[in-house]
Amino acid sequence: MRKRKWLDKSTGASLVNDRFHVQRLIPEAVDQLKIRHRWEVLDAENKAIREHRRRRKNAALKEERELxxxxxxxxxxxxxxMPQIMACSQHIILxxxxxxxxxxxxxxxxxxxIFPDLGxxxxxxxKLVDIFNEKTSAGVARL
Known part of the structure; x- marks a missing residue:
């Protein structure tokens, strides 16, 4: 991938598209997906804990609470x-x-x-990293 640079006339900011920037942005996007799933897992566990506490609190007898x-x-x-796996897998996708x-x-x-979209x-x-690491022609890389 060759370096390309554009100037956004409305903001004056320059947009750069090269291997370094693309290769840096892709892992960040995958990490954001993992973070979103981590919050889903934490929310589900917190909901389950609240439900468990509610059931124990509403139990009329001590025997019910023990059950x-x-x-x-x-x-x-x-x-x-799952929350432990999500926390410990921070570096897996990097x-x-x-x-x-x-x-x-x-x-x-x-x-x-559990999260096939993350996989x-x-x-x-x-695949993108492998494309960048191989010495291929532009036509083969586009495919």
Whole structure:
């Protein structure tokens, strides 16, 4: 990709389109998608906690409260909760999958299974990085 620069006449700002800027913006977009999903996960867990507390509070008898029990979040196959996975997977999408350790591979598998759009976005990011890292002609890269 060659560097191109435009001037926005209405604002006087210059717009730059080159490999560096594109390659920097794509991971940021994928990270924003992950952040949006993280807030969804946190909101869902907070709602579940509030519902659990409401059920315990509304239980008439002590035996009913004991049956309801303490809050126990849902755990994934690796033993972590979804909020933990979302927090610990911060660097997963910023690294190439070839550089993931074993735990990151497991987290990424869970994350991409639950949020397929995030997996698709990460896959597109990897394809773009591979295009930039290969020495290909402009016509082949466009395809």
């Amino acid at each position: 309801i029990g303490q809050w126990d979040p849902e755990r994934m196959e690796n033993g972590e909760t 690294k190439h999958k070839s550089k993931w350790n074993g735990q990151q591979k497991i987290r990424a598998g869970i994350l991409f299974r 698709k976005a990460y896959g597109l990011l990897l």
